[in-house]
Amino acid sequence: MGQDDYRYTDSLPTISFIAGSDYKVNFYTYNTGGNPVNINAGTMDWYLSPYGSLDTLTLHLNGIAGASNLFVLSINGSSTSALHGVYTYQPKITDFSGKPIKTGQGMVIIRKAIPTA
Numbered sequence: 052m053g054q055d056d057y058r059y060t061d062s063l064p065t066i067s068f069i070a071g072s073d074y075k076v077n078f079y080t081y082n083t084g085g086n087p088v089n090i091n092a093g094t095m096d097w098y099l100s101p102y103g104s105l106d107t108l109t110l111h112l113n114g115i116a117g118a119s120n121l122f123v124l125s126i127n128g129s130s131t132s133a134l135h136g137v138y139t140y141q142p143k144i145t146d147f148s149g150k151p152i153k154t155g156q157g158m159v160i161i162r163k164a165i166p167t168a
Contacts, residue, residue, distance in 0.1 A: 062155035062156070063140070063154070063156060063157030065159070065160065066140065066158070066159045067159070067160040067161075068131075069161075069164050070128075070133070070134055070164050071129070071131060072164075073125070073127060073128045074125075075123060075125050076123070076124045077117070077121060077122070077123055078114060078123075078124065078142055078144070078154070080120045080121075080122075080152060081120065087119060088120055089119040089120060090119070090122070090144060090146055090147070090152070092147035093145050093146045093152075094113070094114075094116075094145050095113065095122040095142055095144045095145075096113060096114075096142070096143045097110075097111070097112045097114060097140060097141075097142045097143075098110070098141045098142075098143070099111075099159060100138060100141075102137040102138055102139050109134065110130055110131070110134075112125075112126065114142070122144065134161045135162060136160075136161060137159070138158065138159040138161065139156055139157070139158060140156060140157055140159050141155075142154045
């Protein structure tokens, strides 16, 4: 496979929700030994791009630190009300010292809402 490292590609779960609905996602951090990594003084940026178009940023949100190895991402319905289709998401977690933590990426399926009367 050459020198490229694809171990972290599409390693995060697929997220699916209806456009315009509020949605929460929990991200837990662990080291390669499976032990929790304390990131309570860190930050998390969450990026969303159309699937296959990673050079097009559709949405950028920030996660909120929860427990010592947890970030909670709240996706407000107003930020997705005009979206539908398949997207790629990439969270970027940075620890308290400014060091990035590899996380991977996953897919988001945003379904159109059924019109109401």
